[in-house]
Structures are given as structure tokens and as C-alpha cells.
Amino acid sequence: MNLLDSLKAILTIAYKEFVHVWRDRRVLLLILVLPPCFTLLFGHAFEGSAVRDVATMFMDADHTGESQRFADFLHGKNVLDALVEGSDNPDKVRKDIDDLLQNLKDTFTWRKWVGSPKGPIELIQNGVDAAIVIPEGWGQSLQNGKPIAMRAVLDGSDTNTAPAVQALLQQALGIFQLNERYELIKNLPEAVVDLGEQLAPEIQHEFSSSLTPWEFNTDMLYNPKLLFVDYVVPGMVGLILQLVTVTLIASTITREREVGTLSQLLVTPLRQSEIVVGKVLPYLFISMFLIAGTIAIGHLHFGIKIHEPFLLSLVCFLFLLCSLGLGVLISAFSKTQTQAIQFSVFLLLPIILLSGAFAPLSQLPGSIRIFSELFPLTHFCRAFRSVNMYRADFGFIAADLIALAAGAVITCIGAAYLLRTVDD
Amino acid sequence: MPKPLIVLADLVKKFGHAAAVDKVSMSIGQGEVFGFLGANGAGKTTTIRMLCGLTKPSGGSATIDGLDVWRDRFRIRSKFGYVSQKFSLYSDLTVRENLRFFAGAYRQVHINDKVERMVKEMDLEPYRDSRAGKLSGGYRQLLSMACALIHEPALLFLDEPTAGLDPVHRQQIWDFLYQVTQSGTTIFVTTHYMDEAERCTDVGFVQRGRLVAKGSPRQLKQGLGGDLLEVHVEPAMPAVLELRKFPGINAVDLRSGRLRIHAADPQALVDQWQQYWPFPGLKFLGYSWVEPDMEDVFNAYAQGRHSQNQVQAALK
Numbered sequence: 037m038n039l040l041d042s043l044k045a046i047l048t049i050a051y052k053e054f055v056h057v058w059r060d061r062r063v064l065l066l067i068l069v070l071p072p073c074f075t076l077l078f079g080h081a082f083e084g085s086a087v088r089d090v091a092t093m094f095m096d097a098d099h100t101g102e103s104q105r106f107a108d109f110l111h112g113k114n115v116l117d118a119l120v121e122g123s124d125n126p127d128k129v130r131k132d133i134d135d136l137l138q139n140l141k142d143t144f145t146w147r148k149w150v151g152s153p154k155g156p157i158e159l160i161q162n163g164v165d166a167a168i169v170i171p172e173g174w175g176q177s178l179q180n181g182k183p184i185a186m187r188a189v190l191d192g193s194d195t196n197t198a199p200a201v202q203a204l205l206q207q208a209l210g211i212f213q214l215n216e217r218y219e220l221i222k223n224l225p226e227a228v229v230d231l232g233e234q235l236a237p238e239i240q241h242e243f244s245s246s247l248t249p250w251e252f253n254t255d256m257l258y259n260p261k262l263l264f265v266d267y268v269v270p271g272m273v274g275l276i277l278q279l280v281t282v283t284l285i286a287s288t289i290t291r292e293r294e295v296g297t298l299s300q301l302l303v304t305p306l307r308q309s310e311i312v313v314g315k316v317l318p319y320l321f322i323s324m325f326l327i328a329g330t331i332a333i334g335h336l337h338f339g340i341k342i343h344e345p346f347l348l349s350l351v352c353f354l355f356l357l358c359s360l361g362l363g364v365l366i367s368a369f370s371k372t373q374t375q376a377i378q379f380s381v382f383l384l385l386p387i388i389l390l391s392g393a394f395a396p397l398s399q400l401p402g403s404i405r406i407f408s409e410l411f412p413l414t415h416f417c418r419a420f421r422s423v424n425m426y427r428a429d430f431g432f433i434a435a436d437l438i439a440l441a442a443g444a445v446i447t448c449i450g451a452a453y454l455l456r457t458v459d460d
Numbered sequence: 461m462p463k464p465l466i467v468l469a470d471l472v473k474k475f476g477h478a479a480a481v482d483k484v485s486m487s488i489g490q491g492e493v494f495g496f497l498g499a500n501g502a503g504k505t506t507t508i509r510m511l512c513g514l515t516k517p518s519g520g521s522a523t524i525d526g527l528d529v530w531r532d533r534f535r536i537r538s539k540f541g542y543v544s545q546k547f548s549l550y551s552d553l554t555v556r557e558n559l560r561f562f563a564g565a566y567r568q569v570h571i572n573d574k575v576e577r578m579v580k581e582m583d584l585e586p587y588r589d590s591r592a593g594k595l596s597g598g599y600r601q602l603l604s605m606a607c608a609l610i611h612e613p614a615l616l617f618l619d620e621p622t623a624g625l626d627p628v629h630r631q632q633i634w635d636f637l638y639q640v641t642q643s644g645t646t647i648f649v650t651t652h653y654m655d656e657a658e659r660c661t662d663v664g665f666v667q668r669g670r671l672v673a674k675g676s677p678r679q680l681k682q683g684l685g686g687d688l689l690e691v692h693v694e695p696a697m698p699a700v701l702e703l704r705k706f707p708g709i710n711a712v713d714l715r716s717g718r719l720r721i722h723a724a725d726p727q728a729l730v731d732q733w734q735q736y737w738p739f740p741g742l743k744f745l746g747y748s749w750v751e752p753d754m755e756d757v758f759n760a761y762a763q764g765r766h767s768q769n770q771v772q773a774a775l776k
Contacts, residue, residue, distance in 0.1 A: 041567055044567070048561060049565075051561075052553065055557065056550070056552060060552070295546075296544050296545075296548030297548045297550060299509075299542070299544050299548065300544060300549070300607075303512050303513070303514065303537055303542045304562065304565040305537045305538050305565070307534075456514070
């Protein structure tokens with residue numbers, strides 16, 4: 037059997053398979069409409085990662101001038117004049133404060149206080165996600181030199197929101213305290229200032245350093261604007277394609293088995309490997325178009341920049357090949373189409389959750405991460421992001437590419453082997 | 461006997477502990493039309509699937525043209541065509557597309573010419589561009605056969621090709637089969653229809669996986685041991701039930717208003733009845749002797765009244 041004959045046989049099957057898809061208008065509609073729709077839907081759903089609109093009830097139980105000022109600040113009013121005036125770089129400080137105020141406004145949606153500010157405070161029952169209390173005697177405690185703590189009640193079941201809100205409140209209180217310090221220094225009596233000037237200049241400088249907040253100057257690499265959409269689009273595209281490829285192809289062999297045409301195929305001189313390759317080919321062709329389409333939407337609609345298109349195409353190609361191999365394996369393994377779909381769903385569930393499509397793999401424990409390496413989507417997401425966000429070269433993602441290629445070969449061989457054995 | 465093309469030797473197929481095919485041995489000559497008969501579940505389809513290399517024999521062996529059906533299955537595939545029990549073509553492909561696909565699958569050259577010729581031979585011209593799923597049962601079957609014959613094989617397996625078809629289409633399919641045999645093609649066909657068994661040159665009966673009889677229709681009929689007694693009794697329906705209970709009678713069939721009696725010694729029955737008719741509610745109007753047909757043969761074997769040994773004994 038020479039190679040040309042084999043190629044002809046493969047094309048014969050591929051053409052037939054393509055006609056099946058082409059004539060099945062419902063499936064055609066499904067694969068042409070759903071991926072772009074899902075891309076738009078998921079893309080907008082996960083566009084930003086910032087915490088927004090946290091329903092929060094607020095109570096000022098203190099009723100002092102101090103507490104009122106902090107309350108105003110939390111509600112988005114700039115009360116930090118001393119900080120701006122006292123700074124060496126007032127423009128930068130003013131901008132930082134404005135950013136913080138904007139963040140406060142975006143984060144909190146203020147609700148009316150319900151219930152008592154003392155004792156246990158309920159959130160869910162009162163229809164809110166957070167509660168903030170300035171306790172009675174707070175203003176007084178500041179003057180006594182023994183400041184008491186503010187009170188915040190957060191919903192810890194939302195592991196994303198609670199820490200973000202906690203950090204924001206701490207930041208707001210910190211900058212408020214700094215402002216009060218500047219206010220205090222500004223209003224020091226002349227005598228103290230004179231006294232201070234008698235200190236050695238080094239000590240004076242150390243003193244003023246200790247009063248200035250020390251800070252990190254952070255460079256955000258790869259995704260400077262911290263846009264979650266840049267991170268999530270590859271995962272999304274991969275997930276959609278994973279879903280489409282596996283479910284589409286999983287029913288092809290089982291359908292032939294159910295209808296009886298598989299027996300008819302197996303009595304022809306077609307080899308099992310030719311049948312498998314012939315079946316994968318048209319779906320590979322179709323899904324390459326789909327992945328290009330969904331990435332194009334990511335680029336045009338969500339502004340995702342595409343780097344190294346050639347290397348990314350290779351990543352996509354191997355990923356699709358491996359996914360189709362997985363689908364074909366399921367298909368050859370199942371006796372009926374119903375079984376094939378059931379297997380696909382049960383397989384896709386861990387793939388969705390453990391492949392790092394939506395959350396970084398580093399959040400998973402090491403033992404689970406080993407498991408993740410079995411999924412083509414894991415390798416796709418990592419390789420795609422490495423190239424597109426980190427500008428990685430071929431060598432950097434070679435391991436993922438090899439894993440995908442090996443997966444494709446192993447699944448296809450397995451499928452070819454299983455093609456006839458299921459019968460008995 | 462012509463040169464044997466298919467040889468089965470103690471062929472066995474087990475599913476779990478149950479043997480679907482149980483030590484079947486026979487040979488089928490080149491150019492024959494071999495009819496494989498048996499009740500549903502008797503093992504006909506399993507035998508065909510083993511011969512086609514679709515399922516692995518559990519024991520024994522079978523060869524086609526000297527090649528083992530399992531070990532050499534890749535080599536013998538191009539030598540035969542197979543039409544399976546259910547309609548197994550691609551419904552969403554047209555008649556010509558199906559033919560083209562199978563021509564390609566069998567690695568044929570000049571595919572277009574072959575397809576066009578087959579469309580003409582099969583009277584499928586008016587449906588050449590219709591989807592296979594839209595064809596009527598008879599044309600579907602013709603198309604299935606056309607697809608199985610596109611590579612001009614020397615052997616054709618047909619698993620109940622006429623099941624569920626009307627008499628006109630059955631006739632059409634048999635006419636076509638005769639046409640195929642003209643070129644020396646051997647045919648292995650399973651069927652439920654006894655009139656079709658009559659058309660075969662050679663017939664095998666399989667029962668619960670075992671081959672219980674094999675021979676030409678003439679041989680098998682002779683094996684029943686002469687003509688059958690047919691009595692004319694009225695009213696016929698109650699008579700069937702009454703006579704079945706009569707000692708010495710194995711079976712009674714109603715045929716064209718007459719009662720066909722299967723008995724070990726029918727002559728004795730006639731003698732007895734001419735002296736004394738033991739059924740007061742029934743009228744005995746006469747009797748005759750008829751040549752047994754394949755249905756009689758089939759019933760005899762199906763009910764276990766005959767065995768191959770008896771047939772062979774009778775033939776001697």
C-alpha cells in the first residue's frame with residue numbers, strides 16, 4: 037500500500053465527513069454562531085477583575101467631627117488638604133488621592149443601616165455584602181492617645197471580594213491618618229518647631245522621612261493595565277474550542293456504529309488509521325477557522341494584541357489536533373452517541389475547572405496540578421499566554437507543544453485501535 | 461461440487477458462555493447461491509460477521525479462497541462485498557455520492573465510469589442525485605448492493621437483503637442477484653423467506669448456532685422422506701387444532717385451505733381414517749400427496765423433527 041493510495045483514501049473519508057457537517061444545518065449553525073456569541077458573552081463577563089458595587093451599609097455611631105470627616109472621605113469627598121499642601125509633589129499626591137476616591141466610589145454601593153451597630157452584625161439577612169461601623173468614642177479615643185479600631189464586617193465566602201475590600205479600607209484609613217499627621221504638624225506650636233530646629237540636621241531629616249509614607253514603585257509587566265480580559269481570552273477561546281471539537285467529533289464514529297455504516301467501512305480495505313485521520317481532518321479544518329474567528333473577535337472587540345502569529349497558529353493547531361484526538365478516542369470507546377456525549381461532558385467538567393483557563397494554575401495544590409497536565413487545554417492556555425503575554429519563544433513553550441503533539445498521536449492511535457474492538 | 465470458495469471448520473463464536481455459533485463446518489462452492497436459513501438469533505448474522513472479518517472467531521477456522529478470515533482479513537477485504545442487515549449507507553449523501561465514496565474506499569480507479577455504470581445497471585438513474593435517506597426501501601437495498609458490488613468482488617455476502625420488502629422489490633433484487641451470478645460471483649445470502657430458499661443452489665439450516673442441515677433444496681426435500689399427506693377437512697381452522705392433538709401427528713400446517721400433515725407414517729393414518737373418521741365435528745372430504753417445499757423442510761428442522769443424519773440416511 038503506497039502513501040498516495042493512503043492519502044486518497046483519507047481524502048475520500050474527509051470529503052464525506054465534511055459533507056455530513058455541511059448538510060447538517062443545525063450543527064453548522066451551532067458551530068458558526070455559538071463560538072462568537074460565547075466569546076462576546078464570556079469576554080464581557082470577565083472583562084475586569086476589579087471588585088465593583090459591593091453593597092455596604094455604613095454607620096457613624098461616633099458623631100464627632102473626626103468621624104464625620106472620615107465618613108465623608110469614604111463616601112468619596114476629598115478632605116485631605118493637609119496632605120496635598122504638605123507634600124513636595126502636590127500634583128502626584130492629588131492624583132493618587134483622586135484615584136483612591138474613584139476606587140472607593142466604584143467599590144462601594146452604600147445602603148441604609150439596618151439593626152444595631154453593636155454586637156454581632158448580619159450581612160445576608162440585611163441584603164448587603166459588607167458593613168462598616170465607626171464605633172462610639174472613636175474620636176475621643178484618638179485624642180486620648182489610645183485609638184480604638186474601626187469595625188468592618190465582610191462576607192468571607194467570597195474569597196475574591198473580601199480581601200480586596202479589606203485592603204481598600206486599610207489603605208483609605210492609612211492615608212486618612214497620614215493627613216491627620218500633616219495637619220498636626222502644621223498646627224504645632226512655634227516653640228516645638230523652634231525646638232525641632234535645634235536638633236542635628238540628620239535627625240531632622242530622619243524625622244521627616246519617618247513621617248513620609250514609604251512606598252514600592254511597582255512595574256506591572258506583561259499586562260500593565262491589569263486587564264483580566266487579556267488573561268482570560270486565551271482561556272475562553274481554548275475552552276470554547278475544546279467544547280466544540282470534543283462534542284462535535286465524539287458523535288461521528290458512534291453515529292456510524294449505531295447506524296451500521298461502521299461495519300460497512302470496516303469491510304472495505306480502508307485501514308483503521310485512515311478512517312481516524314480522515315475523520316479528524318475536516319474537523320481540524322473547521323475548527324482552525326473557528327479559533328481564528330474567536331481570536332479575531334478578541335482582537336477586534338476586546339483589543340487583545342496578538343504577537344507572534346505564526347507561533348500562536350502552531351499552538352492552536354496542535355491544541356485542536358489533540359482535542360480532536362481526545363474526541364475521536366471517546367467516540368471509538370463509546371457504544372452509542374448518548375454514551376459519547378455523556379463521556380464528553382464528564383471529561384469536560386474537570387478540564388474547565390482544572391486547566392487554568394479562568395484562574396491561574398498556581399492557585400491549585402501541586403498534586404492536582406499534575407493532573408491538570410493531562411488536559412490539552414492546560415497546555416494551550418499556558419503556551420498561548422506565554423507567547424502572547426510574555427513574548428516567549430519556541431524553546432520556552434516547546435514542552436507544551438510536545439505534550440500536545442504526543443497527546444494527538446496517542447489518542448488517534450488509541451482510537452484507531454479501539455475502532456473495531458468495541459464491537460465484541 | 462464446484463471448487464470450494466468458503467470453507468468453515470468447527471467455527472465457534474462465544475459471547476460470554478453462550479455460543480452464538482457452535483462448531484459449524486461446511487464448504488460453499490464457487491459460483492453458488494448459498495442460502496443461509498435459520499430463526500432469528502440462530503447465529504446467521506454472527507457467522508457472516510466472522511466471515512467478513514468484523515468479529516473474531518472464538519474457535520475453529522474459516523477461509524475464503526484459502527485465506528483465513530481473521531488472520532488475513534486485510535488481504536481478503538477487496539475480494540468480497542457485504543450488505544449488512546440494516547440499511548447502512550449514508551442517508552445524507554446522494555446515491556452517486558454513496559457510490560463514489562465506496563468506490564474510493566475500495567481504492568478503485570476510473571471511479572466516475574464505474575459509478576455511472578452501476579447507476580444504470582441498478583435502475584437508479586432517476587434517483588442519482590437524491591439523498592439515500594429519501595429512497596424507498598427497495599431502492600435503498602439496491603443502492604446498498606450497488607455499493608457492495610462497486611469493486612466487482614468475486615463473493616457477495618447479503619444479510620437478509622429482502623427483509624421487509626414488498627414482493628415486487630424482492631423479485632427485482634433476486635433478478636439482480638441472478639444477473640450478478642452470471643459473471644461467476646458467489647453469493648452467500650441469509651433469508652427468512654422460504655420461496656427465496658428455493659432459488660438458492662445450496663441451502664444451510666442453522667439452529668441455535670448449530671448447522672442442522674445442508675444441501676441443495678432438492679436434496680433437503682428428499683430428506684423429508686417422500687411426499688406429504690394433505691387432507692381436505694372442513695371447517696379447516698378447528699381441524700388444525702384438533703388434528704395437532706392426534707397421536708402419530710407431529711405437525712399440521714394450513715396451506716391453501718388444505719391441511720398438510722407431518723407424520724412418521726402418513727400412509728397408516730390415511731388407512732386408519734378411511735375406515736374410521738374420529739372427529740365427529742369435522743367433515744373429511746378427501747386427501748392427496750404433495751411434494752414438500754422448503755417451508756416444510758424448514759419447519760421440520762426448526763421443530764427438531766429431522767437431523768442431518770436422517771437426511772443423509774434418506775439420501776443413501
